[in-house]
Amino acid sequence: MQQYGLSHDETALVGRDRELARLRSLEEKSRAGSLQVALLAGEPGIGKTRLLREIARCARQQGTTVLEGGASDAEGMPPYLPFLEALGQHIRSASTDELRAQAGAMVSVLATILPELSLRLGESVSSYPLPPEQARLRLFEAVGIFLSAIATPRPLLLILDDLHWSDRASLDLLCHVAQHQTNTRLLIVGAYRDGELMQRAAFERALTELARLRLLTPITLAPLTATAVAELASGYLGATVDSAVSRLLVAQSEGNPFLVEELLRGWLESGAIAQEQDGGAFCLVAPHSPLLPPSISNAVRQRLARLAPATVELLRCASIIGRTFDVALLARVTGQDEESAEECLHEAVQARLIHQLPPTAATAPSNFAFSHDTIRQCLYQEVRAVRRLRLHTRIGQELELRLARAHASTSAQQLAELAFHFARSGEVERGATYSQSAAQQALQTYAPAEAMAHQQTALQLLSTDDPRRGPWLLELGAAALLASAWQEAIDAFQCAQEWGRRHGEQHLTGCAALGLGRAYWRQERIAPARLALEQAVAELSAQTTAETVEALVELGSLLILSLHQQEEALTCLERALDLARQLGERRLEAAAGRALGNLLIRSNQIQRGLPLLEQALSLALSLGEALEVSECCACLTMAYGWHGALDRRAQLFPLWLEYARRCHDPYQLRHLYTHLASSYALRSQWAEADEALDRSQSVVEQLASPEPAALLQWTRGLLLAPRGHLSEAEDLIKTALVWYRQHAAQSLAWWLGGLGFVQAIQGKQQEARTCLAELETLVASLPAESMPLAHALCFMAATSAVLADQTWATRLYPRLLPFRGQFHSFLVDRLLGELALLTGETAAAETHLARAEAAARRLSLSFELAMTLGAQSFLVLVRDGPQAIAQARPRLEEAVALSISTGTPTLAQLLQQQWQEWVHPHERAAGRPDRSTRLAYQPLPAGLSAREGQVLRLVAQGKSNRQIAEILVISERTVANHLRNIFNKTGVDNRAAAAVFAIRHGLLD
Structure with missing residues (x-):
C-alpha cells in the first residue's frame, strides 16, 4: 500500500511568508545587539508551533544558539517551566567550562530553580537566605545575566511555546529580561492562543507591559487562504488536489493547517479520496462529500480508532504522564519491557500522533512527545477515573525510585511532578507532603500564585485534625498576600485562626490575626482590620517575638493613617520600637522607626519625625530590605513634600521606584x-x-x-x-x-476639598460653598495641627481665594498659620498671602507672597509662581489704589504668559478674571462680568479690528482655536486668519506674547 502524508515538520511551510519575513527581520536586529520580543497569536492548530520550528531551523543555519521551552496546562507544573526547559537544554549540552563562565557568581541563585547546573559543575553551592522580594529580584537578574552570557559568543533565539498556560512568575521573568537585557543579542519568540486572554489576566498584563515598554512585536496567524490550503494539501499528498477536494478542504478546515492534515489523513485512510491514474490529482471517489469530523477532537478520535488496541492503550497511559514522556517510565508503569513498548509506539509515530524527540544531550533517545496537546487531552479523558488514580500512583512511585537511585536533590520540576501525580493517587499522605514541598519550593523562587495552588492541594488532602493544618493555613495566607489574592488570604487566615483557637495554639492564633488584619487593610476594610490587629497584639503579647513587633507596627500605622488617632497610635509605635531594640532585630527596628517617624510627621512634629525616617531608610538600605526601603521612601516623599522640601522629595522618587519594583x-x-x-x-x-x-x-x-x-x-x-x-x-x-x-468616610476630609476647588474655578459658587461647609464639619474631628487638617485647610483656603470670600478668609487664616512654610498641594505661604489680602492685611500678605515667590522660583513650581505673581499684582492694587494699575500690570502679564506657556489656560483665565475683580471691586460684589463683547466698542491698539480684539481677548484667556471658533460662531480657519493679522499688527509671534500685549494695553481691564 502506498504511503502518503509527510509529518507536519516535513511539509514545507506555506502561507506564512510574511510572518517568517518579520521574524527574520527581528532576528537581524537581535544579531546586531538589540533584544527583540515577538509573540505569535492564533487559534489551536493554526501553525504557531510549526512556525516556531521553522524560525528555529533558519536560526540554526545562521549559527544561532536555539533554546526551546514551553508551558503546560497540566496542574501542578513548577513555576518558570518554559525557562526551566529552555535553560535545561543548554545546561545539559554546554561544556562545564562554558557553564562556569556563563553562570559566574550567580550559580547559587540559578541553582534555586536549575539544580542540574550545580550538578554539572560538580559544585556544592549555598546561598544565604534573603527576603522573598530580594530573592526574586536576584533570581530574575541572574537569569537575565545568564541568557546574556549565553548570547555573547553567538546570538541566541529563545522559543517559548504555549505561553497562554504560563504561570505568573514566568511571565514576570519574561518582562524583566526584556526590560533589563535590551542590549543582548537575544530574540525571544513565544506563541499563545489568542482566545485565552480573557481567562488569563496575568498573561494579558504581561502583554500590556511588553507593549508599554515598546518591546513587543505581535504577530497574529490568520487562517490559510484557499491557495495556501491547496498548496499544503499538495505538499502533504505529494500531488495536487482537484478543485472539488480543495473547496471541501477549505470549507471543512476553515484554513486551519492542523485540521487540513487531519482531514486529508482521514480521507486517505477511509478511501474517500484517491489519486487519478498516472500520478494525477487527488479527487473525491464518491460524488457525495465524505463523512467529515466536526472538530479537532473528533478528528483525533477517528485516527485513534484505526490503531491497534494495544497501541491506543499504551498512549492512554502515556497521556497520564504528560505531553512529553519517555519509554522507560512508560514501560515500567505498564509492566512491559522497553523494547516492546517502543515497538508498539512505532505505529503511533507512523500515524503522526506522537513523534520521537531528537537524541541530543538534552533528551534521552527514548523520549517522545504528543504531536499536539489536543491528542493527549483526548486520550486522558478516555481513561476511567479509577484507573487514572492507579496510574498516577504508579507513576509517582516510579519517579520516587528514580530519584532514590540518582541520589540527587529534588528539583522544583521533579517536586511538582511528584505532587501532581500523588495528589491524584491513592497515596494521600504523599500527595499532601509533596504538594506542600512544591509550595515551599515555589515560594523560594517567588512564585506565590503557584505556591497557593500547591498549598490548596496539600490542605485538601489533610484531615481536619492534622497538626500540620494550622501552620499550612498560615503559609497559604502568606502566599495569598504576596500574590495580592486578598480574599483568599482572608479565608486562609480565618481558618488558621479558628484552628488555632480549637487546638489552644495562642501564637498561631495571633499570627493568623496579624495576617487577617493586613489582608483586611489592603482591602480598605478598616473596622475589621483594626479588630483583627488588636486581637493579634493581645494574642502575641504573651511572649515577645518578632510577630509581636509586627502586629504593633501594623496596628499603630492603621490608627494614624486611616483613623487619625494619634495618641493610641503613639502608644503602639513607641512600644514597638522599644521591643524591636530589646530583641536586637534591626529589620524590625527599621519598620518601627519608620512607622513612628511617619506618625510624628503627620502630627506636624517634622523636626522629630524626619530624623527617624532617615535613620530607618539608612538601616533598611544597609540590610538590603527592599520592602522596608520602599515603605520608608513612601513616607519620606510625603514628609518632605509637606515640609516644602520638594527638591529632596523629587530626589527620593527614583529610589522609591527602584525598591518598589524590587519587591515584585x-x-x-x-x-x-x-x-x-x-x-x-x-x-x-x-x-x-x-x-x-x-x-x-x-x-x-x-x-x-x-x-x-x-x-x-x-x-x-x-x-x-x-x-x-x-x-x-x-x-x-x-x-x-x-x-x-x-x-473610607474617615478620610473624606482629605479629598473633598478638591471638588470645591474645581467647582470654584468653574464659577459654581454655591456648590463650592456647600463643599466648604461640609469640610468645616469634617475637619472638626481631625487632630489639631495635623497634616490631614493642613491638607483640608489648604483646599478650603484655595477655594475661598478663588471665590474671593472674605468671611472664609478671616476664618481660615489663623488656622492655616501654624503650617506656614509647608506645602499641601499648594504653597501654604501663597494661600496665606491671598487670605491676608482678602482681609486687608497687606503687610502680612506681602511677607507671605514674597516667601511664596522665592520658593516657587527656587523649586520651579510654575503653577504656584503664576498664582503668586497674580496675587502680588492684586496686592499692589489693594495697597496703592486704582492709580497703580500700571505698576501692578507687569506681574499679571508675567503670570498670564507663564500660564499659557506651561499649558494651563484655565489658570490664565482665572487670573484675568481676578484682575477684573480687583480693578473693579464693585463688579466683584455683583458677580464676574462677561466682557467678551465690550471690546467691540473700545478703541483698540495697533489698528486691531473689533473682531480681532475679541479673538485676542479669548487667546489671552487661554482658549484654543477650536474654543474661540465655538464662542464667536466662526470657523477655525477664520480664527487662524485673525491670529495671523493680530501677530502682524502687534509685532508678536506667539500666543503667550499676544496675551501679554492684551494685558499691557488694558484690553482685559
Whole structure:
C-alpha cells in the first residue's frame, strides 16, 4: 500500500511568508545587539508551533544558539517551566567550562530553580537566605545575566511555546529580561492562543507591559487562504488536489493547517479520496462529500480508532504522564519491557500522533512527545477515573525510585511532578507532603500564585485534625498576600485562626490575626482590620517575638493613617520600637522607626519625625530590605513634600521606584506613580505626568483594593482642571468621592476639598460653598495641627481665594498659620498671602507672597509662581489704589504668559478674571462680568479690528482655536486668519506674547 502524508515538520511551510519575513527581520536586529520580543497569536492548530520550528531551523543555519521551552496546562507544573526547559537544554549540552563562565557568581541563585547546573559543575553551592522580594529580584537578574552570557559568543533565539498556560512568575521573568537585557543579542519568540486572554489576566498584563515598554512585536496567524490550503494539501499528498477536494478542504478546515492534515489523513485512510491514474490529482471517489469530523477532537478520535488496541492503550497511559514522556517510565508503569513498548509506539509515530524527540544531550533517545496537546487531552479523558488514580500512583512511585537511585536533590520540576501525580493517587499522605514541598519550593523562587495552588492541594488532602493544618493555613495566607489574592488570604487566615483557637495554639492564633488584619487593610476594610490587629497584639503579647513587633507596627500605622488617632497610635509605635531594640532585630527596628517617624510627621512634629525616617531608610538600605526601603521612601516623599522640601522629595522618587519594583508586589506601587504624576505636574511637565498616570492605571488594575484607583481618579481630575478640562475634572473627582464616602468616610476630609476647588474655578459658587461647609464639619474631628487638617485647610483656603470670600478668609487664616512654610498641594505661604489680602492685611500678605515667590522660583513650581505673581499684582492694587494699575500690570502679564506657556489656560483665565475683580471691586460684589463683547466698542491698539480684539481677548484667556471658533460662531480657519493679522499688527509671534500685549494695553481691564 502506498504511503502518503509527510509529518507536519516535513511539509514545507506555506502561507506564512510574511510572518517568517518579520521574524527574520527581528532576528537581524537581535544579531546586531538589540533584544527583540515577538509573540505569535492564533487559534489551536493554526501553525504557531510549526512556525516556531521553522524560525528555529533558519536560526540554526545562521549559527544561532536555539533554546526551546514551553508551558503546560497540566496542574501542578513548577513555576518558570518554559525557562526551566529552555535553560535545561543548554545546561545539559554546554561544556562545564562554558557553564562556569556563563553562570559566574550567580550559580547559587540559578541553582534555586536549575539544580542540574550545580550538578554539572560538580559544585556544592549555598546561598544565604534573603527576603522573598530580594530573592526574586536576584533570581530574575541572574537569569537575565545568564541568557546574556549565553548570547555573547553567538546570538541566541529563545522559543517559548504555549505561553497562554504560563504561570505568573514566568511571565514576570519574561518582562524583566526584556526590560533589563535590551542590549543582548537575544530574540525571544513565544506563541499563545489568542482566545485565552480573557481567562488569563496575568498573561494579558504581561502583554500590556511588553507593549508599554515598546518591546513587543505581535504577530497574529490568520487562517490559510484557499491557495495556501491547496498548496499544503499538495505538499502533504505529494500531488495536487482537484478543485472539488480543495473547496471541501477549505470549507471543512476553515484554513486551519492542523485540521487540513487531519482531514486529508482521514480521507486517505477511509478511501474517500484517491489519486487519478498516472500520478494525477487527488479527487473525491464518491460524488457525495465524505463523512467529515466536526472538530479537532473528533478528528483525533477517528485516527485513534484505526490503531491497534494495544497501541491506543499504551498512549492512554502515556497521556497520564504528560505531553512529553519517555519509554522507560512508560514501560515500567505498564509492566512491559522497553523494547516492546517502543515497538508498539512505532505505529503511533507512523500515524503522526506522537513523534520521537531528537537524541541530543538534552533528551534521552527514548523520549517522545504528543504531536499536539489536543491528542493527549483526548486520550486522558478516555481513561476511567479509577484507573487514572492507579496510574498516577504508579507513576509517582516510579519517579520516587528514580530519584532514590540518582541520589540527587529534588528539583522544583521533579517536586511538582511528584505532587501532581500523588495528589491524584491513592497515596494521600504523599500527595499532601509533596504538594506542600512544591509550595515551599515555589515560594523560594517567588512564585506565590503557584505556591497557593500547591498549598490548596496539600490542605485538601489533610484531615481536619492534622497538626500540620494550622501552620499550612498560615503559609497559604502568606502566599495569598504576596500574590495580592486578598480574599483568599482572608479565608486562609480565618481558618488558621479558628484552628488555632480549637487546638489552644495562642501564637498561631495571633499570627493568623496579624495576617487577617493586613489582608483586611489592603482591602480598605478598616473596622475589621483594626479588630483583627488588636486581637493579634493581645494574642502575641504573651511572649515577645518578632510577630509581636509586627502586629504593633501594623496596628499603630492603621490608627494614624486611616483613623487619625494619634495618641493610641503613639502608644503602639513607641512600644514597638522599644521591643524591636530589646530583641536586637534591626529589620524590625527599621519598620518601627519608620512607622513612628511617619506618625510624628503627620502630627506636624517634622523636626522629630524626619530624623527617624532617615535613620530607618539608612538601616533598611544597609540590610538590603527592599520592602522596608520602599515603605520608608513612601513616607519620606510625603514628609518632605509637606515640609516644602520638594527638591529632596523629587530626589527620593527614583529610589522609591527602584525598591518598589524590587519587591515584585504591585501593592508597593499602588500610590507611587500617582504621586510622581503630581510631582511632574507641579513643574508643568504634563507629558511625564500623563505617562505616570497611565502607569498608575496599569498598576491599580492588578489590585483587589479599590482605594488606589480612587486616588488615581481624584488626582487625574485635579491635574486636568488647570489644563482646561474642568467638566471632566469635576466628574472624575466626584466619582472618586463616591468611593470615599461609601468605604473610607474617615478620610473624606482629605479629598473633598478638591471638588470645591474645581467647582470654584468653574464659577459654581454655591456648590463650592456647600463643599466648604461640609469640610468645616469634617475637619472638626481631625487632630489639631495635623497634616490631614493642613491638607483640608489648604483646599478650603484655595477655594475661598478663588471665590474671593472674605468671611472664609478671616476664618481660615489663623488656622492655616501654624503650617506656614509647608506645602499641601499648594504653597501654604501663597494661600496665606491671598487670605491676608482678602482681609486687608497687606503687610502680612506681602511677607507671605514674597516667601511664596522665592520658593516657587527656587523649586520651579510654575503653577504656584503664576498664582503668586497674580496675587502680588492684586496686592499692589489693594495697597496703592486704582492709580497703580500700571505698576501692578507687569506681574499679571508675567503670570498670564507663564500660564499659557506651561499649558494651563484655565489658570490664565482665572487670573484675568481676578484682575477684573480687583480693578473693579464693585463688579466683584455683583458677580464676574462677561466682557467678551465690550471690546467691540473700545478703541483698540495697533489698528486691531473689533473682531480681532475679541479673538485676542479669548487667546489671552487661554482658549484654543477650536474654543474661540465655538464662542464667536466662526470657523477655525477664520480664527487662524485673525491670529495671523493680530501677530502682524502687534509685532508678536506667539500666543503667550499676544496675551501679554492684551494685558499691557488694558484690553482685559
